[in-house]
Amino acid sequence: MKIISAEYLTSIAAGGGKKTGDLPEVCFIGRSNVGKSSLINRLAMQKIARTSSTPGATKTINLYRIQYEFSGSRERVIFSDFPGFGYSRVSKDTYRGWETMIDRYIGENKFIRHLVWAFDIRRDFDALDETVLEWIGLKGLPYSLVLTKSDKEGRGYSVRKKDLLSRYLRTDTIFVFSAKDGSGRKELLTHIFNQLRGEVLPAPP
Ligand SMILES: Nc1nc2c(ncn2[C@@H]2O[C@H](COP(=O)(O)OP(=O)(O)O)[C@@H](O)[C@H]2O)c(=O)[nH]1
Ligand SMILES: [Mg+2]
Numbered sequence: 252m253k254i255i256s257a258e259y260l261t262s263i264a265a266g267g268g269k270k271t272g273d274l275p276e277v278c279f280i281g282r283s284n285v286g287k288s289s290l291i292n293r294l295a296m297q298k299i300a301r302t303s304s305t306p307g308a309t310k311t312i313n314l315y316r317i318q319y320e321f322s323g324s325r326e327r328v329i330f331s332d333f334p335g336f337g338y339s340r341v342s343k344d345t346y347r348g349w350e351t352m353i354d355r356y357i358g359e360n361k362f363i364r365h366l367v368w369a370f371d372i373r374r375d376f377d378a379l380d381e382t383v384l385e386w387i388g389l390k391g392l393p394y395s396l397v398l399t400k401s402d403k404e405g406r407g408y409s410v411r412k413k414d415l416l417s418r419y420l421r422t423d424t425i426f427v428f429s430a431k432d433g434s435g436r437k438e439l440l441t442h443i444f445n446q447l448r449g450e451v452l453p454a455p456p
Contacts, residue, residue, distance in 0.1 A: 252440060255318040257295035260329065262311040263356065270314060275447050276329040276362050280353070280383075281369030283335025286399035289430035290369055291315065291330050294440055300332050310334055312356060321444040328447060329362075337379045350386065357390060365393050365446050367439075372398035372412055372427065376419070384420070393446060395424040397439060402429040 263270060279287045288300035299315050313332040318325065336349040357363055366387060387394050396416065401409045409427045417425050424442065428435035445451045
């Protein structure tokens, strides 16, 4: 498994929907500042996505084209970096704006194959996360929960947190990840690439 190239493709602003082309697409969603852009950069092994310590900096959907080698064949995929939700105190409104934009985008782009949901490993599920979970269920797309910033906690904590969320969400597709030290990168990429080849069945409900 190898990333051959990664490049910025385009940005889509609120209200704009359909992208061109027919490459499969993987969408990276999650709260603001959770580490979505850092996750994409680490997976791609390149600083293509802009990271920021200011929550809510990304207002557009940013698309990156990744060329990779997997199981002896060369493939291409789009990674899309979504605006974060729930960063301000008016999080309900923020979420609604986010939902409208994302809902429309996903509705209009038939090549979306997978959602990668970045979730800070130190956080617990709250009402907003429940809403996101419900929304993912309605979309019927396979998803992975990526527990970000695992370098900030010990290994024991990470294992327990993964276990807990795995039982709570009744899914196996949870990955402990760190953009800082690269842990979880190979595991997550392998899962995504297998999914794109149609070799991974969605987890049972
Ligand atoms: N220690 C640590 N910091 C991280 C990690 N991922 C992201 N960050 C930091 O968290 C902040 C937000 O990251 P960013 O990728 O811009 O988050 P986004 O808003 O979800 O795209 C930045 O200051 C990053 O350097 C990680 O795995 N470990
Ligand atoms: Mg970002």
